Amino acid sequence: MYSPEVTQASNFVQGVDTAFLVILGISFFFLIVLTVVMIYFIYKYNRKRNPVATQIHGNTTLEIIWTVVPFLLTMVMFYYGWAGWKPMQKAPKDSMEITVYGRMWNFSFEYENGKRTDTLFLPKDQPIKLNLVAMDVLHSLYIPAFRVKQDMVPGMENNFMWFEPQREGIFELYCAEYCGLQHSYMYTYVKVMEENEFTDWLVDTTQVAALDIESPTATGKRIMQNIGCFACHSLDGSKLVGPSFKGIWGEEHTVVTGKETRQVLVDEEYIKSSIYDPNEDVVEGFSKGLMLSYRGQLSDDDITNIVEYLKTLK
Amino acid sequence: MQTAHSANEANYLTYKGKYKGLLGWIFSTDHKRIGLLYLYSILTMFSVGVLLGLAMKFELLAPGKTIMEAQTYNSAFTVHGVIMIFMVVIPGLPAVFGNIMLPIMIGAKDVAFPKLNLLSWWLYVLGVILVLAALMFGSGAPDTGWTFYAPYSFKSGTNLLPAVFGAFVLGFSSILTGLNFLVTIHRLRCPGMKWTKMPLFVWTLYGTAWIQLLATPVVGITLVLVALERMFGIGVFDPALGGDPVLYQHLFWIYSHPAVYVMILPAMGAISEIIPTFSQKQIFGYKAIIASTMAIAFVGYLVWGHHMFTAGMSGTAQYYFSLLTFIVAIPSAIKVFNWISTMYKGSINVQTPLYWAASFVFVFLIGGLSGLVLGALATDIYVHDTAFVVAHFHYIVFGGTGFAFFAAAHYWFPKIYGRMYDKGWANTGWLVFFIGFLALYTPMFYLGMMGMPRRYYDYLDEFHSGNILSTFGSWIMVTGLVIIVVNLVRSARKGEPAEMNPWHSKTLEWTVSSPPPVENFDELPVIAEDDGPYNYK
Amino acid sequence: MENNANGEHVHYDAEASKIGMWLFIFTELLLFGGLFLIYSVYRFKNPEAFHLAAEELNTSIGALNTVLLLISSMTIAMSTTTLLLKKKGATLGLLAITIIIGIVFLVNKYFEWGVKFDHGIWPGSEHLLNDFSQGEILFFGLYFVMTGLHALHIIIGLAIIVAAIIRIRKGTVHENRAALLENAGLYWHLVDLIWIFLFPLFYLIT
Amino acid sequence: MSEEKHHIVPYRVYIIVLLALLALTFASIGITSIELGEYTVAGALIFACIKSFLVLTYFMHLKYDKKYIRAMVVFVFVIFVVMIVITFLDYLYR
Ligand code: HEA
């Protein structure tokens, strides 16, 4: 974003903004000159002032000039565009790697030590490499303040982006590739902190310790928040993309398995299979294929915690 | 359709053939009647598109829900995009003014295959019906965006099949029109009408027709694959089965980038007719303009990847596409320079079509120059998929093609209907429309630079002010549109009878009566050696 | 042309209809072109899998079909010559042979697909999804789409030839008005042309 | 315009072309059954190109038609090849 407070938020801002200035400069020049000349001609050679036109068929020199000059100018613009983009292609070796999972409709970030969050916490002045994993459809990770954007393509290897945050603060992070119903709500924030503050945050064992003593219910809720279940499931009984979790435990639900419709009791096993193989039993009235398997992302323990939490939703 | 007409000999509007009334129109193989059929059907679809556009703008007036749900909004921009692109601007100028004017401009009695021409229109109608069926029946209007990107287009629970199939049929209609024009231009030019004596509008139709012919089948097969994927799961673009979503984008843009030149080339052609006529002057650099037309048509095939700079393409491909994108901008620049030079030392007759043409040049400049921002790598990474892109293409698609369409409509109106419109109202309409246009789309450039992504149903508070201005602009513009359309519709029925050549133009369509007779020419015209489409003495 | 005032027929312009046909062939070529593009990309990404999957296909049937199509291409090409030499009987005979060969081609195709179906291989089948690698799924997806679309073109080609036969018998297509037959020929050659590439790409590169 | 003069292609030409095409078909089957590694694809495609050239020139009469039709055909093939090459700029360097 172009407000003065957020300039230089990353190492790419300079290059991109220079390209902008060069291209916009040339563009405004041509726009203004050509418009003025055109209006002037319409005025000056108006039928009233100039009743007889002078026939001119063309002028080869002029044609050549106005082919070559714009050509050179476009090459200048291309150069600046290229120069600002080139460094984005390769991440430095010492980058800190973070894996980003994008799914309908939230992001989650996994750090090297296994910590997972739904907000991107970053240390200042440290190259960061984000490995992008799309779980379902295309998404695009866009941090305007850093001037970076990269699509997250399901199934693509080596899908990454990198940058070096250079300013502390909180910045917006959007999903920029259309991904369905809640695309416009698929945003979160980046928080850039001082190096040591970040290290403290990263290894903050108090939170992990709290996890252990806290009830499984609370843990389950946190897991679900971090991984984004609530993008599709409400707690208050309203129908979003998926069925609401309100009072779900112990209910009888009508599901479609293959072609047949049957009744199931929502118990531990059913919830587990709903999370691991959501498209085996599809709840009546909802579409298949929207919720995707969380196998590999959620462990059995996680699911036990989730179940404990779901039990409390009366 | 036309009632009172005083002309003594039958013109194409009053002529009565085998069928009476409406049937005499929808079964007519007369190129002029088909052109008007296209005009009316395109305008109908256009109003649907405009209403959806206005609804979207209303929704964006304030953050949060204003009038519709997110699902409705997503369907709205999808259907808006599909209608505007596939049903309005791609067929727009070629199928309407191309059909009506092309044969007359080259001195022919009709197109090469009149029945095929009628078939194209029928296919157009069929395509429209299919897309509309997708809206009304089944599980809801499609919500994938007009780009139908995989894999979301396989996942969406909405009624996509008829829409995709409709787009396919529309593509087929467009191919047949292109084929017809190519053969017509090759075979039916009147004696003496050498390639270098063809009006520039005809030249642009020629370039356009090649694009329609060679690019459309690629998107056709891509859409078929999307349909097959949804029906049978063949896996071609489904990452879960090993398919590559980026390949889908390649195929889609292989067509859809050239398609943007299908939209703009005939528009440029119309402008190249209007500017010399109202300057009463030979067009500047006739051959340079032809060369740039063909260059755009050709190089336009090679740059599709500039829509995919963030899609995960290889760096080499990005580099290359950006470079070629800049090359394709140059022929457009050449045209602009030649148009402006044509006015130099002319004797300029300031009339409604010239207002439209001059404002076309202005908005086309803005649209085109903002295209350069998008073509450069670093800047596109930043503004890709933001409101900036939306501003770019509204400026150039609708500023470019739309303004040229109105310019052409006001230019050829007397010829088509044999009546003159009220010039005062026409100019007022233009002014209101122009102001509304600027107010509607300029803020979107700003919003995009601030980082507001496109296809956003809801937005953060910081984007509020820009959106308010833009929404107000949409209301002003629609007022202008209403003035223009009401004026034209009234004049088509009640206007003053028009002369044969009200603008003192030199192209052939002005040598026949207004409206043209059924057969266009009693005797085929012959172009003398020193004659030409722009020979103002 | 019903609506033309003088009610005269459109004048016969063989050149125009020939260009028209060629232009149509161009769009057809690019229609398949898109598929060939997809094929080449996926082949490039999954060379082994394509290799393996191609072994499932029966080269003999493929080769037989190639030979058939080539012969039919010749017979239809010859039929123009006979028509121009005013040998109506021979023309009809050659066209009949072409049609028969076309039908035999389709029958072969039917059995070939049938065998695949018996093996449980069809788009989206359980067997394909569970027991094959992603590259192989892609191969078979493309195989069915491309040969299927090609077969559809054979059927269209046959229809055009039938139309030509009817017109020749009625006498509206003759040595001075041969455009319809020539266009039928062009279309049939297009079908042949595409097969010339499909055959090595699917059956041979094993 | 109706009395265009047709070039009547003799039967012999067609038969020779057919024989050539059949020979090429068997040659390409032969060549691909030998293990050539990467060159198998190239080999098979070269044979296919020669065959299509024959079909285009003789069966489809390009040899006897006006030049501009030939130019158009060449143009279409060029566009198609360029399309593939450009797409591979992405896949080769990914
Ligand atoms: C009529 C249709 C039309 C036309 C003519 C153009 C013309 C151009 N377009 Fe545009 N474009 C679209 C319709 C069109 N576009 C649409 C619909 C989209 C969005 C699709 C979607 O995602 O939904 C799009 C998106 C789009 C993108 C992708 C953006 C993104 O998604 O990130 C890019 C990127 O390069 C681009 C570039 C260009 C360029 C360089 C030109 C050039 O041809 C412009 C050339 C013109 C000029 C340059 C002005 C005249 C020149 C001068 C006065 C001289 C001075 C000039 C120089 C010094 C060079 N366009």
Ligand code: HEA
């Ligand atoms: C020709 C193309 C065209 C036209 C005319 C318009 C007209 C309008 N568009 Fe456009 N729009 C698109 C093509 C067009 N649009 C496309 C392709 C998209 C992308 C969809 C996607 O993301 O998938 C889009 C997306 C889009 C969005 C963005 C959605 C998002 O990203 O969140 C918005 C937002 O408000 C919008 C608004 C409007 C409005 C208010 C109008 C109108 O109401 C303005 C009113 C118009 C007039 C008053 C007259 C214009 C006159 C002419 C064009 C000449 C007539 C020509 C003939 C009859 C042939 N459109």
Ligand code: CUA
């Ligand atoms: Cu995720 Cu948009």
Ligand SMILES: [Cu+2]
């Ligand atoms: Cu483009």
